[in-house]
Amino acid sequence: MIKREQESRIVGQLLTLMDGNKKLSKKLPHVVVVASTNRVDAIDPALRRPGRFDSEIEVTVPTVEERLQILKLYSKNLHLDENVDLQIIAGWCNGYVGADLEALCREAARLAYRRLSNSSEDGKVLTLLMEDWESARSQIKASMIRGVTKEAPTVSWDDIGGLKDLKKKLQQAVEWPIKHAAAFARLGISPVRGVLLHGPPGCSKTTLAKAAAHAAQASFFSLSGAELYSKYVGEGEALLRRTFQRARLSSPSIIFFDEADAIAPKRTGPSGDSGNATVGERLLSTLLTEMDGLELATGIIVLAATNRPKAIDAALLRPGRFDMVLYVPPPDAQGRHEILRIHTRKMKLGEDVDLGEIAERTELFTGADLEGLCREAGMAALREDLSASSIHKAHFEAAIRSLRPSLTKTEVDEDAAAAIHGPARKN
Structure with a gap:
């Protein structure tokens, strides 16, 4: 008081x-x-009226060209290697403000000094390599994403097996509007505003969203229902509005909602069933308002993932909000083969291991199931001999006998039927 x-x-x-x-x-x-x-x-x-503070000037997050000028300013006294391209570094640093870029230059110089001090050569000039800038970027995060997202995604398309058509659609919907914005403007094409991924659990929906964000080199904001549901009235809606505001300031950016059915459930009526339903309706209203406001924003795409598309309110499932609704199916035999190769890249396999044969025998296994299968085969080898140096066919046989797929044929058929008729429309 x-x-x-x-x-x-x-x-x-x-x-x-x-x-x-x-x-x-x-x-x-x-x-x-x-x-x-x-x-x-x-x-x-x-x-805030004329006669007192007559004008207000907003100092926004710097653009790529402005970040390049700031980097040149802070690195003018540093000795850069001829392979260092500040233009590329400026493109990496989406969402970075001036203080972040100053810290980035300082961290890159510190890493270069540590590398020079560990070398045996005397009298060598302190030179910053491109590797120093890459390592510094992993340490220095953009101020705009602090407190909203945990970490920037590092998943690439190569880390996801199969789903070639789906990955191509995501590239066109997410990467193209950001990387080829001039081409969209030249033809007068409005970019996709939202993409909803739905399908059975464990089929790489979240991984696909992270890979798309990583490939687009955009600011990444991730939210889940657990973060938005709060005992304090209005706190979840405020976090949602703040996330969209930060995304606008640091565009191009991607906002990802995991378990979207918890954030945007179907409205039950004027009164609602319970306190949680009321909170869900308030979150849904805020989300609808913010997504409609993206008409005036450029370079912002909303991604969402769910395994219960029928639980999402129909107001979101229309063009202009979630323009694309994509079904992520369980992997086929070729996709399972690729997933097994990805998860055994760091494993030493025996000559008798045939991943193609294992892929044929693991029908209905999701990507998460196959990852668990590889881990279980490695554990079987260790249980047999703690000094084992490789994993053999017998270990995979034991793993297949001990594991069961997460899905049943009925569940797959139901999801496929929902994808044909669509929660909103066919894709």
């Missing part, structure tokens, strides 16, 4: 002084009041 009274007195004094500054401006025309803040909405509205 005392703090509020003190703030009110300070605001009142400032208003009086600024109103009195009009008379002084005739005698002292060079007196100008300049203020800065990172919480403009917290300022008393009485100050």
